[in-house]
Amino acid sequence: MQNYLVISAIAPNRQGIANEITSLVTYCGCNIIESKMRSMGNTFSVILMAAGEWNAIAKLEHVLPRKASSMQMTTMMQRTELPEPLSxxxxxxxxxxxxxxxxxxxxxxxxxxxxxxxxxxxxxxxxxxxxxxxxxxxxxxxxxxxxxxxxxxxxxxxxxxxxxxxxxxxxxxxx
Known part of the structure; x- marks a missing residue:
């Protein structure tokens, strides 16, 4: 059964930051199923939804705060579920x-x-x-x-x- 985690983050913009974020998600065994990444001024912003088994999502929740600190990145995370189909x-x-x-x-x-x-x-x-x-x-x-x-x-x-x-x-x- 897939579990889902939405991550929102901002950090100083620099070359390679998108790669670091996507690499971290992959390292934890999760897949990015939706994302928006953008430079805004001197800041890089990202919001993404990661999917994975419960243990991969738990690993991402555990690893991300330490990695974020070393990247001068502010993050927020929240578990979520896929929405019911809309009419x-x-x-x-x-x-x-x-x-x-x-x-x-x-x-x-x-x-x-x-x-x-x-x-x-x-x-x-x-x-x-x-x-x-x-x-x-x-x-x-x-x-x-x-x-x-x-x-x-x-x-x-x-x-x-x-x-x-x-x-x-x-x-x-x-x-």
Missing amino acids: AIPYRVKIVALDNLGISKEITSFFDEQGINIQEMSCNTYPAQHTGAMIVRLRITVSIPTGMSVSKIREKFHTFCDETNLDGEIRPLEL
Whole structure:
């Protein structure tokens, strides 16, 4: 029976850190089944889900804190289980707009008010080419329950985008 451990970590960014983390997981006898790793400023961040037999997960839980200390890495770990299959359809939401305080909160509130779960969200800001104004680009994966009218959700989303001056689209997720 597989056991699962979610690990979240941040450390000073340097060459080879991703290899050290993945090597440690493998050394403990676990497999990485999902991960996101990224440099953010001078910091390297990772969130991953490891799978393994109970003794491999226990070994990873024991070894990681000591190794993390030597890597100047801050970690958090939590055991988890695979989710029950959802009766929902994944959709990709893309939004581009002038960056302003609270934009992420407005967007997450919109989906929460509709009863739609956010599975993943990424955000980037960058200066506009001609004006230098800061632009935000969000990519969100949501799960729309099968009982909901997708056309009504799209209509509400487009109205929301018009009212908040966002350029947004919502489409079925292409795998």
